Amino acid sequence: MSESSGSASVKAEPFVLTTPLYYVNAPPHMGSAYSTIAADAIARFQRLLGKKVIFITGTDEHGEKIATAAAAHGCSPKEHCDTISHAYQMLWKDLDISYDKFIRTSDPVHEEIVKEFYSKVFSKGDIYCADYEGLYCVNCEEYKDEKELLENNHCPMHLKPCLLRKENNYFFSLSKYQKQLEDILAAQSDFVQPPFRLNEVLGWVKNGLRDFSISRASVEWGIPVPNDNKQTIYVWFDALLGYVSALLKEGEEPTLQNALSSGWPVSLHLIGKDILRFHAVYWPAMLMSAGLDLPKMVFGHGFLTKDGMKMGKSLGNTLEPKDLLFEFGSDAVRYFFLREVEFGNDGDYSEERFINIVNAHLANTIGNLLNRTLGLLKKNCESTLGFDSASAAQEIPLKHNVKELVEKARIHYENLSISSACESVMEIGNAGNLYMDEHAPWSLFKQGGASAEAASKDLVIILETVRIIAIALSPITPTLSFRMYSQLGYSRAQFEAVTWDDTRWGGLKAGQVMAEPKPVFARIERKGEEKKDGGVPPKGVKERKRAPQPQRVAEAQP
Numbered sequence: 007m008s009e010s011s012g013s014a015s016v017k018a019e020p021f022v023l024t025t026p027l028y029y030v031n032a033p034p035h036m037g038s039a040y041s042t043i044a045a046d047a048i049a050r051f052q053r054l055l056g057k058k059v060i061f062i063t064g065t066d067e068h069g070e071k072i073a074t075a076a077a078a079h080g081c082s083p084k085e086h087c088d089t090i091s092h093a094y095q096m097l098w099k100d101l102d103i104s105y106d107k108f109i110r111t112s113d114p115v116h117e118e119i120v121k122e123f124y125s126k127v128f129s130k131g132d133i134y135c136a137d138y139e140g141l142y143c144v145n146c147e148e149y150k151d152e153k154e155l156l157e158n159n160h161c162p163m164h165l166k167p168c169l170l171r172k173e174n175n176y177f178f179s180l181s182k183y184q185k186q187l188e189d190i191l192a193a194q195s196d197f198v199q200p201p202f203r204l205n206e207v208l209g210w211v212k213n214g215l216r217d218f219s220i221s222r223a224s225v226e227w228g229i230p231v232p233n234d235n236k237q238t239i240y241v242w243f244d245a246l247l248g249y250v251s252a253l254l255k256e257g258e259e260p261t262l263q264n265a266l267s268s269g270w271p272v273s274l275h276l277i278g279k280d281i282l283r284f285h286a287v288y289w290p291a292m293l294m295s296a297g298l299d300l301p302k303m304v305f306g307h308g309f310l311t312k313d314g315m316k317m318g319k320s321l322g323n324t325l326e327p328k329d330l331l332f333e334f335g336s337d338a339v340r341y342f343f344l345r346e347v348e349f350g351n352d353g354d355y356s357e358e359r360f361i362n363i364v365n366a367h368l369a370n371t372i373g374n375l376l377n378r379t380l381g382l383l384k385k386n387c388e389s390t391l392g393f394d395s396a397s398a399a400q401e402i403p404l405k406h407n408v409k410e411l412v413e414k415a416r417i418h419y420e421n422l423s424i425s426s427a428c429e430s431v432m433e434i435g436n437a438g439n440l441y442m443d444e445h446a447p448w449s450l451f452k453q454g455g456a457s458a459e460a461a462s463k464d465l466v467i468i469l470e471t472v473r474i475i476a477i478a479l480s481p482i483t484p485t486l487s488f489r490m491y492s493q494l495g496y497s498r499a500q501f502e503a504v505t506w507d508d509t510r511w512g513g514l515k516a517g518q519v520m521a522e523p524k525p526v527f528a529r530i531e532r533k534g535e536e537k538k539d540g541g542v543p544p545k546g547v548k549e550r551k552r553a554p555q556p557q558r559v560a561e562a563q564p
């Protein structure tokens with residue numbers, strides 16, 4: 007991605023990004039939440055740059071696995087999909103996901119788009135009928151190559167046996183697009199990110215592409231193949247087109263032309279590495295066949311793992327996001343996973359690490375800095391700024407340091423190095439804390455006169471640093487950032503109007519009145535940890551409370 011300057015000018019071309027459309031075989035888990043949180047951070051960052059963003063997420067609802075899951079719950083596939091899709095939407099709400107469009111592949115408008123697309127590919131001569139026999143993983147909804155399977159034909163991802171299946175299906179001529187795909191991957195080196203995943207994709211393509219079946223004779227819960235109602239369209243062929251259907255406006259006639267005119271091609275498909283082949287090989291070939299533009303980038307991130315295995319619905323080894331949210335709150339969950347897991351690589355969850363990171367960074371480095379400073383301002387300056395931040399900080403090193411770190415954070419966000427962006431912002435917090443400790447304004451106030459004046463300038467300088475942190479961290483911790491902003495005396499509307507340009511030094515003005523100091527982030531107490539109000543809780547009393555409760559813990563004042 008670019009390193010061009012972060013301007014707030016509105017670009018005509020929207021930034022369109024997508025999460026995977028999650029398969030509704032079971033409710034969402036922390037892995038599904040991870041992709042969506044990351045996409046949300048990117049969407050929020052792009053909006054801060056002044057871009058028009060179309061952020062698409064949704065659910066993939068057809069196929070054999072869904073019909074089986076519905077039967078197991080004694081309901082119809084549609085009822086099952088309604089329930090699980092709703093669970094995704096509720097979780098996204100709790101996680102502060104700012105999506106613009108939630109697409110469900112059982113939506114009738116999507117069916118129209120799939121049928122039109124299928125007919126285009128058919129007219130191109132890229133669909134034919136043939137018998138196929140192969141090993142099928144129902145959990146991947148994919149025929150597998152024997153070479154990629156474990157002992158006894160077990161799927162390496164789901165650890166379940168693949169079954170031999172023989173069907174008469176419609177096939178897509180993927181092999182026809184081998185050369186074109188090789189050329190695209192060579193010419194557009196950032197089409198697949200991170201770079202090591204591009205090598206993976208190049209390997210698959212160079213090994214030779216085989217046509218794949220795009221219909222199922224044995225699956226009823228799906229979109230009927232045009233002109234052959236005995237077969238339904240393969241769930242992946244159908245699901246990928248959800249990214250197109252999502253662009254249709256409310257009430258608009260469901261045609262490809264209408265959908266494509268509202269933002270195609272996608273700027274970024276953000277996916278887990280498990281579905282890279284579908285997005286970086288099958289999907290571009292399908293689009294080329296239909297004569298549609300290709301997405302600009304496919305980013306395959308790593309897995310959240312448990313005992314080294316991918317956390318997933320089929321394996322059932324998942325971490326429940328609702329529990330984490332209940333206990334720690336949305337900002338903590340978002341921050342931990344985006345800061346802790348280097349974006350692109352795998353990462354493991356540990357509660358101890360979660361608590362340590364979140365307490366150290368959000369409660370101490372940021373929350374405590376703001377709270378201490380506001381406490382001093384209240385005590386010594388009636389919570390009112392005596393100087394503009396621009397005039398308070400003429401040529402101090404902190405100001406230059408902050409400027410450099412903000413620019414680093416911006417470049418990291420642009421390059422999707424989300425963890426490094428968090429790190430740069432936290433360095434701003436460290437610099438602010440160091441400034442506070444070195445200048446010790448509490449003792450300058452005691453000296454009075456010119457020293458007291460210097461102290462009140464110091465407070466403005468630190469609060470300006472915190473203001474910049476609030477903006478730069480807002481793609482990751484939107485709720486916490488708003489709490490910080492309102493402590494600085496700004497309204498919700500003022501917070502919502504900020505752009506990345508507002509990270510420039512000089513926002514705080516003399517006379518601005520700060521809010522009553524309240525901790526913006528409650529430190530998480532470990533089970534059995536001694537509480538500030540005295541001792542461990544008595545037996546039978548729940549040790550942790552629902553987060554966030556910022557007023558619960560007041561950090562020590564200097």
Ligand SMILES: Nc1ncnc2c1ncn2[C@@H]1O[C@H](COP(=O)(O)OP(=O)(O)OP(=O)(O)O)[C@@H](O)[C@H]1O
Pocket residue numbers: 026027028029030031036037038040041145276277278279280281308309310311316317318319320321
């Ligand atoms: N453990 C995980 N770590 C990171 N992302 C994950 C994880 N599990 C799922 N995802 C996200 O969800 C996408 C797959 O969605 P899907 O609905 O198929 O979930 P799943 O839990 O992987 O299902 P299954 O276990 O049945 O394969 C991945 O590409 C990724 O974006």
